[in-house]
Amino acid sequence: MTNNNPIGLFDSGIGGTSIWTKIHQLLPNESTIYLADSKNAPYGQKSKDEIIALSIKNTEYLLNQNSKLIVVACNTATTNAIKELRAKYDVPFIGIEPALKPAVNNSETQVIGILATKGTLNSELFNKAVKLYQDTTIIEQIGYGLVQLIENGDMNSPEMFELLKTYLNPMIKANIDYLVLGCSHYPYLIPQIKKILPPHIKIIDSGEAVARQTHTILKEKVGFNVSEKPHTAFYTNTDPKVLSEILNHEYPIEERDF
Incomplete structure (x- = not known):
């Protein structure tokens, strides 16, 4: 064809x-x-x-x-x-869609983090997906301000790094072993994110x-x-x-x- x-x-x-x-x-x-x-x-x-x-x-x-x-x-x-x-x-x-399934299936701590937009995390489709994984703790974090900084060309700025630390440090303390990136802008932040996350935490995008x-x-x-x-x-x-x-x-x- x-x-x-x-x-x-x-x-x-x-x-x-x-x-x-x-x-x-x-x-x-x-x-x-x-x-x-x-x-x-x-x-x-x-x-x-x-x-x-x-x-x-x-x-x-x-x-x-x-x-x-x-x-x-x-x-x-x-x-x-x-x-x-x-x-x-x-x-x-x-x-x-946020790649919850591979994160949930491979998590050893049964705690995963998801960084996404408000529109995604509040959507009916996402909340239906979350209900499938009742045995895993899913820590949701809205990435306020991240898309605007990327769109402005500021993805490597000190402001971006500080924002990411604010969003990711509570997830690290909660013992996540997977971080799901739930926005197609966010893979461009992986170099910054890797500076914050311990090396054992795996990052998944779609x-x-x-x-x-x-x-x-x-x-x-x-x-x-x-x-x-x-x-x-x-x-x-x-x-x-x-x-x-x-x-x-x-x-x-x-x-x-x-």
């Missing part, structure tokens, strides 16, 4: 590029379109209705670019809007699982690109400087109004 149309991805800014990177590594022959909705970041502080409306806006933009599959590269948008997106559109959607699921859906339902020249497009609705930096200036970025 072949389909040369692009894979579409969207996020509330630059964080979903952590997901895009894993997909691009696994599927280098696929064309991709990435929407960084930085103008409306962070989604995690918005209402469910606002998140759904933004997700519909982004989806329609990607469908107008002939996307064959859409990756919701944002935990908050997935946990609040993917049900509505799947009901509204025929295109397959792949979401990103990028590789999303890439594998993308491969599966292409194989079973959509089709692979057989074109010799895959293309990559990055669009942002704010200054592209930080997005360009996070991609090591390897790709052209267009500033568009969407």
Whole structure:
């Protein structure tokens, strides 16, 4: 089965590029379109209705670019809007949710931490997932301010380090042995996080699982690109400087109004 149309991805800014990177590594022959909705970041502080409306806006933009599959590269948008997106559109959607299952299944202390946005932690989908793991203590922490700092290009700032210490030290004291990153922006903080966490605490994010699921859906339902020249497009609705930096200036970025 072949389909040369692009894979579409969207996020509330630059964080979903952590997901895009894993997909691009696994599927280098696929064309991709990435929407960084930085103008409306962070989604995690918005209402469910606002998140759904933004997700519909982004989806329609990607469908107008002939996307064959859409990756919701944002935990908050997935946990609040993917049900509505799947009901509204025929295109397959792949979401990103906090990877609780591998953390719970492998935890020896039966205490895990999750760092995520308010929108994700308060969502119905996330709270349903938590109820499946009654035997494990799950310490939830909203990452207030983290997305804004990343979007501003301040991920290595002293302010970021102090914020992370505030959020992670109580988890360390509670004896977590796994930290789940529940926001696609947060993998960019792993170098900072590793300076704070003891080495035995493992960090889990969802990028590789999303890439594998993308491969599966292409194989079973959509089709692979057989074109010799895959293309990559990055669009942002704010200054592209930080997005360009996070991609090591390897790709052209267009500033568009969407």
